Amino acid sequence: MHPTLDHVMPITTRPPVVMTEGTGSWLRDSEGRTYLDFVQGWAVNCLGHSHPVMVEAIREQAARLINCSPAFHNEPMAQLTALIAVTSGLQHVFLCNSGAEANEGAIKLARKWGAKHRDGAYEIVTTQGAFHGRTLATMSASGKAAFEPLFEPKVPGFVKVPLNDLEAMANAITEQTVAVMLEPIQGEAGVIPATDAYLRAVRRLTRERGVLLILDEIQTGIGRTGLMYAFEHVEARPDILTLGKGLGGGVPLAALVASAAASCFEPGDQGGTFNGNPLMAAIGCAVLGTVRQPAFLASVRETGDYLAARLTELSAATGHGKVRGRGLLLALALGHGEAQKVVDAALDRGLLINAPRPDSLRFMPALTVTREEIDTMIERLGPCLT
Numbered sequence: 001m002h003p004t005l006d007h008v009m010p011i012t013t014r015p016p017v018v019m020t021e022g023t024g025s026w027l028r029d030s031e032g033r034t035y036l037d038f039v040q041g042w043a044v045n046c047l048g049h050s051h052p053v054m055v056e057a058i059r060e061q062a063a064r065l066i067n068c069s070p071a072f073h074n075e076p077m078a079q080l081t082a083l084i085a086v087t088s089g090l091q092h093v094f095l096c097n098s099g100a101e102a103n104e105g106a107i108k109l110a111r112k113w114g115a116k117h118r119d120g121a122y123e124i125v126t127t128q129g130a131f132h133g134r135t136l137a138t139m140s141a142s143g144k145a146a147f148e149p150l151f152e153p154k155v156p157g158f159v160k161v162p163l164n165d166l167e168a169m170a171n172a173i174t175e176q177t178v179a180v181m182l183e184p185i186q187g188e189a190g191v192i193p194a195t196d197a198y199l200r201a202v203r204r205l206t207r208e209r210g211v212l213l214i215l216d217e218i219q220t221g222i223g224r225t226g227l228m229y230a231f232e233h234v235e236a237r238p239d240i241l242t243l244g245k246g247l248g249g250g251v252p253l254a255a256l257v258a259s260a261a262a263s264c265f266e267p268g269d270q271g272g273t274f275n276g277n278p279l280m281a282a283i284g285c286a287v288l289g290t291v292r293q294p295a296f297l298a299s300v301r302e303t304g305d306y307l308a309a310r311l312t313e314l315s316a317a318t319g320h321g322k323v324r325g326r327g328l329l330l331a332l333a334l335g336h337g338e339a340q341k342v343v344d345a346a347l348d349r350g351l352l353i354n355a356p357r358p359d360s361l362r363f364m365p366a367l368t369v370t371r372e373e374i375d376t377m378i379e380r381l382g383p384c385l386t
């Protein structure tokens with residue numbers, strides 16, 4: 001018997017299943033059914049469910065210090081900000097609780113920088129199809145068509161251009177522009193990559209035009225694409241970087257990261273009750289300490305290639321389309337527009353996958369997923385595709 005679900009605010013459609021336990025790539029519900037999890041909290045649980053490194057960090061830090069308020073420094077906050085700085089090459093880190101909060105902070109930081117260094121310019125150029133979060137400003141920054149009629153009026157100051165169209169980007173940058181904001185791979189739009197050439201060119205363009213580059217790596221960061229950050233594939237280090245999801249490996253932890261030159265908040269500009277709290281920061285240290293190891297990242301690239309190869313093979317055998325994405329953030333283009341039916345059929349077979357668009361399936365397993373688990377996933381997915 002599980003408790004009533006009547007009081008859960010209905011903000012999304014959920015299957016009538018209550019999850020109770022998880023280990024690695026596997027979840028278990030209250031009826032004892034098990035599921036192979038290729039969603040992992042929406043690309044969040046980078047070490048899978050309840051990884052011992054995280055469990056130990058939680059146990060140790062909880063017994064030591066859970067919260068001392070953001071008015072004081074604490075040791076895990078110092079360690080995690082230093083780890084993010086050393087791995088990203090950017091100097092200042094503000095720890096927060098969700099991707100939307102990190103992006104909201106990035107928007108504020110860019111506007112502050114514009115007020116100080118660019119005659120009060122405040123516009124940010126973003127891309128059609130982008131997803132940056134669900135606060136009012138981040139919904140306004142997003143280029144998701146379904147958001148357009150919602151919660152009007154939106155926050156002004158966002159100009160949208162098509163992704164991978166350099167000319168449109170160049171034309172959109174004016175005297176009013178303070179920054180360009182992009183995802184290296186648009187995850188929620190269906191795993192649509194910015195091309196390497198485009199990312200490099202946008203980095204050059206933003207430098208030439210004297211505006212900031214903000215990279216939203218909330219979905220692509222922390223090893224997801226096989227390097228610590230997706231910008232490393234193209235050596236396009238941004239001025240402002242946002243992280244979330246994998247950073248906490250399953251707990252609410254995110255970060256706004258900035259170069260010393262872009263970092264212009266003054267005391268009082270930014271903050272929040274839970275920011276940098278020692279428990280979350282200690283978990284972030286445990287996750288980052290594991291993911292940043294070269295052997296770990298090499299194994300993400302290898303399993304990513306294996307997953308892409310197995311999906312390509314299955315797609316050819318069942319008459320579907322191409323595989324896109326990088327590392328362990330992949331999508332399969334379907335030959336029809338009924339992806340949700342495939343997701344439902346997979347759930348019945350004990351497999352969790354996601355349909356970001358009616359014509360695509362998304363795969364974002366734990367970065368620790370094994371080849372055997374990928375083989376089991378393919379076995380379960382096959383009959384759902386035909």
Ligand SMILES: Cc1ncc(COP(=O)(O)O)c(C=O)c1O
Pocket residue numbers: 042097098099100101103131132133134183187188216217218219244245
């Ligand atoms: C690229 C990107 N930015 C921002 C967000 C928002 O993060 P959160 O849901 O933690 O607020 C997401 C979440 O899916 C995301 O994928």
